[in-house]
Structure formats: structure tokens, C-alpha cells
Amino acid sequence: MRIYVCVKHVPDTAANIKIVGDDAYDTQVKYVANPYDEYGVEEAVTLVEKAKEGEVVAVCVGNKGAANTLKSVMAMGVHRSILVKTDDQFPGSDLTAKALAKAITDDGNADLIFMGKQSVDSEGMQTPYRLGMELSLPVVTGVVSFSHEGDTAKVQREIDGGARETLAVKTPCILGATKGLNEPRFPKLPAILKAKKKEIKEVELSSLGLVDQGHCRIKSLEPVQERSNAKILEGSTQEIVAALVKILREEEKVI
Amino acid sequence: MSKIGVFIETVDQEIKQSVFGVISAAASGGEVVGFLLNGQADTYKDQLAAYGVTELVDLAAGDIVFSKFPQAAGEALAKGATDFGVTALVGVSSPTGNDLLARAAMALKAPLALDCIDVDFNDSTVKKSHFSGKAIATLEMTGKLFVCGIRPNSFEAVEAPGTIIVTTHNIDIENSDDIIVTAVEAAGSGKKDLTEATVIISGGRPMASSENFKILDDCAEKLVAVVGASRAAVDAGFAPHSMQVGQTGKIVSPKLYIGCGLSGSVQHFAGMKTSKVIVAINTDKDAPIFSKSDYGIIGDLFEVVPALTKELEKQE
Numbered sequence: 001m002r003i004y005v006c007v008k009h010v011p012d013t014a015a016n017i018k019i020v021g022d023d024a025y026d027t028q029v030k031y032v033a034n035p036y037d038e039y040g041v042e043e044a045v046t047l048v049e050k051a052k053e054g055e056v057v058a059v060c061v062g063n064k065g066a067a068n069t070l071k072s073v074m075a076m077g078v079h080r081s082i083l084v085k086t087d088d089q090f091p092g093s094d095l096t097a098k099a100l101a102k103a104i105t106d107d108g109n110a111d112l113i114f115m116g117k118q119s120v121d122s123e124g125m126q127t128p129y130r131l132g133m134e135l136s137l138p139v140v141t142g143v144v145s146f147s148h149e150g151d152t153a154k155v156q157r158e159i160d161g162g163a164r165e166t167l168a169v170k171t172p173c174i175l176g177a178t179k180g181l182n183e184p185r186f187p188k189l190p191a192i193l194k195a196k197k198k199e200i201k202e203v204e205l206s207s208l209g210l211v212d213q214g215h216c217r218i219k220s221l222e223p224v225q226e227r228s229n230a231k232i233l234e235g236s237t238q239e240i241v242a243a244l245v246k247i248l249r250e251e252e253k254v255i
Numbered sequence: 256m257s258k259i260g261v262f263i264e265t266v267d268q269e270i271k272q273s274v275f276g277v278i279s280a281a282a283s284g285g286e287v288v289g290f291l292l293n294g295q296a297d298t299y300k301d302q303l304a305a306y307g308v309t310e311l312v313d314l315a316a317g318d319i320v321f322s323k324f325p326q327a328a329g330e331a332l333a334k335g336a337t338d339f340g341v342t343a344l345v346g347v348s349s350p351t352g353n354d355l356l357a358r359a360a361m362a363l364k365a366p367l368a369l370d371c372i373d374v375d376f377n378d379s380t381v382k383k384s385h386f387s388g389k390a391i392a393t394l395e396m397t398g399k400l401f402v403c404g405i406r407p408n409s410f411e412a413v414e415a416p417g418t419i420i421v422t423t424h425n426i427d428i429e430n431s432d433d434i435i436v437t438a439v440e441a442a443g444s445g446k447k448d449l450t451e452a453t454v455i456i457s458g459g460r461p462m463a464s465s466e467n468f469k470i471l472d473d474c475a476e477k478l479v480a481v482v483g484a485s486r487a488a489v490d491a492g493f494a495p496h497s498m499q500v501g502q503t504g505k506i507v508s509p510k511l512y513i514g515c516g517l518s519g520s521v522q523h524f525a526g527m528k529t530s531k532v533i534v535a536i537n538t539d540k541d542a543p544i545f546s547k548s549d550y551g552i553i554g555d556l557f558e559v560v561p562a563l564t565k566e567l568e569k570q571e
Contacts, residue, residue: 011386013386013387013502013521013522013525014520014521014522015386016389017386017389017390019390023392025386025390035503036503093367120386120387120502121385121386122385122392123370123383123384123385123387124368124369125353125369125370126357126360126367126369129357129358129360129361130361132361133361138326138431138433138434140434141354141357142350142354154437156440157350158350158496158497159349159350159351159439160266160271160349160350160351160448160450161266161442161447161448161449161497162442162495162497162498163439163440163441163442164439164440164442165436165438165439165440166436166437166438166439166440167325167434167435167436167437168434168435168437169433169434170432170433170434173433178503179496179503179504180496213364214366215365215366215396215397215398215401216366216367216368216394216395216396216397216401217394217395217397218392218393218394218395219380219392219393219394219395220392220393221385221390221391221392221393222390222391222392222393223389223390224384224388224389224390224391224528226528226546226547227533227547227548227549228546229545229546230533230535230544230545230546230547230548230549230550230551231549231550231551232545232551232552232553233550233551233552237554237558237559237562238562238566240552240554240559240562241559241562241563241565241566242566244534244550244552244563244566245563245566245567245570248511248532248534252511252531252532252549254453254454254510254511254531254532255454255478255479255511
């Protein structure tokens with residue numbers, strides 16, 4: 001069994017993002033493995049551990065620093081990695097999917113492919129679908145439960161209002177993981193040290209001869225103005241709630 | 256005049272409330288063509304005509320039940336978009352909406368943007384969150400047509416009554432059994448979806464138990480609100496994941512968001528900062544939430560929330 005996991009190297013969600021120029025950001029921030037991808041990594045590693053055979057290969061499209069993200073998922077149990085290198089801050093979903101597809105097909109046959117349902121930087125939510133198109137494989141995203149038997153995966157995804165949809169998916173397939181699928185492990189020191197010795201194969205994106213056909217480009221990137229300090233309502237609890245209701249009803253007109 | 260296609264998403268045989276805002280957004284770009292996947296156009300036509308849908312299309316593909324075959328459903332939307340000559344296909348960025356719009360975009364080989372908070376059909380641009388709501392990107396889409404999912408409550412639904420033509424459009428799809436929906440398990444609560452709510456009242460870890468959420472339920476009833484929770488409250492087992500607002504939960508955009516006992520983490524704000532008005536209730540005057548809300552109440556939620564419920568009751 002060989003499982004591929006696609007991993008993105010992204011700024012930590014707690015990082016302070018400073019916009020530079022019209023469409024770029026200051027990359028001097030802490031980077032991590034995309035949190036949604038970690039659910040995919042955990043699921044893949046657990047499957048191989050339980051099967052007592054097979055390997056998990058991480059594939060990432062990112063800059064040089066992405067090697068650290070790959071080390072972090074190898075510390076979680078991924079066996080080896082492929083890094084498709086690019087300096088582009090926002091490689092489009094289409095080009096990313098093409099690069100992931102090329103890296104995977106050049107490497108071997110996938111029994112399953114896991115990834116996060118979205119990244120936390122560009123929040124595109126579409127790379128799994130684009131990868132599915134490149135590889136002609138079925139795709140389901142927002143996966144919160146997974147099991148498989150023979151050539152069929154049984155997955156669940158959360159739909160409106162907490163309802164759950166159960167789907168039967170022919171394997172190999174691409175699954176976009178989300179919170180609820182599992183609890184990603186925190187690697188211990190021996191695993192972290194062992195990961196340093198695992199293989200990261202590097203490929204230059206520009207050497208693959210791929211063309212972005214996503215037809216979508218970032219025109220501008222603007223910081224979101226945070227609200228300034230809240231207006232603190234004062235008085236007795238009774239006075240405060242009366243004032244709040246009045247404000248919400250008469251000034252803000254939201255109730 | 257150009258035509259904009261709207262996926263009319265339905266839940267339990269009713270049009271999803273946030274579809275109407277999407278229709279109003281689409282109307283700014285041209286004539287609105289509604290696409291339905293459940294063959295019920297006659298049931299909905301008056302409701303949709305009232306918001307400016309001029310053409311309503313029941314998509315049909317032989318005996319394929321679209322709710323069971325998401326791949327066929329996405330392909331049907333794509334064929335509808337092509338056959339009716341729309342310049343954009345839009346819908347609600349809900350779990351189902353996102354899935355089918357993405358499948359349609361793949362079939363169309365069209366650019367796609369999901370969870371958009373604004374769309375301009377004249378210059379084919381959309382605005383959407385980047386970096387957990389810390390930045391807004393303006394994306395430009397090129398090509399004959401683009402596909403776009405819109406975050407619920409991003410556009411006000413505006414009535415625009417007119418006439419509507421209803422048609423059934425038969426398409427040829429080679430069905431695949433690669434993906435089959437085998438069951439749908441309803442949520443226990445039967446509550447309205449958080450993303451659809453115009454008012455939300457959320458509880459954090461200080462709620463201390465699932466039983467205590469009753470004080471939020473009582474207040475929500477008076478506010479016509481839906482109850483949410485923070486990740487801390489969900490992880491502590493006080494509320495189900497379906498109630499979680501934030502980065503790894505629901506992205507919401509209500510008119511009013513009342514946070515009770517929330518610290519105000521970046522990850523929580525990623526899920527609700529586009530709310531129109533944010534009210535924070537917390538005992539800690541230094542809680543970060545007070546620096547990014549509109550109104551703050553420094554006090555114990557167990558006193559303030561019941562008092563608020565009483566005040567609303569009094570004014571009924």
C-alpha cells in the first residue's frame with residue numbers, strides 16, 4: 001500500500017501577516033504544515049501502521065523553507081517526501097495540482113491520496129478537485145470519517161446543520177480531510193530526530209514544463225482593518241443589558 | 256444583457272435561505288438563470304420570481320438522482336451553464352454548494368473562487384479572505400465564464416419581482432458509480448444551520464458544561480438566534496463540532512455576533528470577523544476580544560446572559 005499526502009507550507013494561523021506592495025506579504029513569519037493537511041497525514045500514517053506494510057509519501061509544492069514542513073510531517077510518521085520547489089508566494093491551485101500530479105505519477109502508483117480540504121493561507125478549497133482532474137480520480141472533501149474495504153472507501157462528510165453524508169468512493173481516490181477525522185499526533189523527540197534522516201527529493205517546478213491554466217490571478221491583497229477597542233458598556237447588569245438592547249435595536253438595527 | 260447562473264440549493268425541499276442573497280448579487284451582473292437539481296421548479300417559481308430570477312431551469316439527466324451522485328450533479332450544473340450561455344455560475348458557499356460548484360468548474364475547465372465575500376461581474380473580480388481573515392484578496396478571473404461560491408449573508412436579499420420562465424432541460428450524462436451517496440444522517444438537534452443565521456450567540460470554555468448552554472438557548476430564542484461555540488468549548492465536550500465557529504469550524508457572517516466567555520483568538524475571529532456587529536461578554540477586562548469587538552460587557556456571562564434574556568422578554 002502506498003499513500004500520498006499533499007502538504008502545504010503555510011504561515012502559522014497565529015502569525016501577524018504584513019502585506020508588502022500590492023499582492024505580496026512579508027515571509028519573515030513562522031511557517032507550519034497546513035493544519036488541515038495534518039489530518040490527512042495522521043490518517044495515512046495510521047492506516048500504514050495498522051496494515052504493517054506500505055509507505056506514506058508526502059508531496060509539497062513550496063519554497064526552500066518547505067523542507068521544514070516536510071520534516072515535521074515525517075516526524076509524524078511519513079516515510080519520505082518530494083518537494084517541488086517554487087519561490088512564488090501564491091502558486092495557483094491549477095499549477096499546484098499539476099505539479100502534485102506530476103510528482104506523484106513520476107514517483108509511483110497511489111492507492112490513496114490524502115490532503116487537507118483547504119489551505120489556511122489562500123483558502124482556495126479547490127486543489128483536491130484540480131488534482132482529481134489531473135489524475136482522473138474521484139474526489140471527496142470535508143472528510144470526517146474514513147474506512148475502506150477492497151476497492152471502496154467509505155467516507156463521511158459534514159453537510160448543513162451538522163448532518164452527515166456517507167459516501168462510497170472507488171479507490172484510488174483523493175480525500176480532503178478536515179477536523180473530526182482524527183487527532184493529529186504530536187511527535188516525540190526520537191521521531192523528530194529520525195525524521196531528519198529521511199529523504200526529501202527536490203524537483204524544480206520550473207523544470208517540469210507545466211502551464212498554469214487556472215485563469216485566476218491575485219490582483220491585490222489588502223490587510224483587514226481590525227475593529228478598534230470595543231465600546232465598554234457600564235453600569236449595573238440591568239442597566240447594561242437595557243443599553244445593549246437599545247443600541248442593537250435602534251442604532252445598529254440588527255435585532 | 257449577460258446572464259448569470261445561480262445554483263438554487265435546497266435543503267429538505269426548501270430553498271436554502273442564503274440563496275436569495277446570492278440571487279440579488281447575481282442580479283447586479285445580468286439576467287438571473289436559476290438551476291435546480293431536484294425537479295421542483297414549479298414549487299419554487301413564485302418565490303424565486305419575487306427576487307428577480309427570470310428563468311428557472313430544472314436540470315434532468317434521465318433517471319439519475321443528483322442527490323446520490325455528486326459527480327453527475329456537478330456535470331449537470333456545468334452543462335446548464337454552457338447550454339444557457341451564462342457568463343458566471345454562482346451559488347452559496349455551503350458544504351454542498353462548494354462541492355458541486357467545484358465539480359462544475361472542473362467540468363467547465365473554468366476559474367473558481369469559493370467563500371467569496373464580494374463579486375463584481377463587470378470586471379470578473381471577486382474578494383475573498385486570505386490568512387484566516389487577516390487579509391482580503393481581490394482575484395481576477397479570465398476566460399469565458401467563471402464559477403464562484405458566495406459566503407452566506409454577504410449580500411442582502413432584495414426583492415425584485417418580475418416574470419419567470421420555467422423549463423426542464425434534459426442533458427446527457429454518462430453516469431459513473433465512482434462516488435455514491437449511500438446515506439444521510441440528520442443532525443440530532445434539527446437546529447438551523449449556523450452559517451444561515453442572522454444572529455449568533457456563542458459560548459466559550461467558561462460555559463463549563465453542555466447543560467449550561469441552556470442559558471444561551473433561552474437567550475437565542477428571544478433573539479431569533481442560533482447558538483455557536485468556540486473550539487475550546489467543543490474540545491472540552493460541551494458542544495458538538497457542528498456548533499463550532501472559527502478556523503476549523505464554521506465560517507459565519509451574521510448581522511449580530513454575541514460572544515460569551517470567548518477570549519478572542521485569531522482562529523475564532525477567522526470564522527466570524529465579517530459579522531456586522533460583534534458584542535463581547537467576558538469577566539476579564541484584558542481579554543483580547545475587547546480589542547476587536549464593537550461593544551463589550553465586562554461581567555459574568557451567567558449573570559449577563561439571563562439578564563439580557565429577561566430584558567428582551569420584557570420588551571416583547
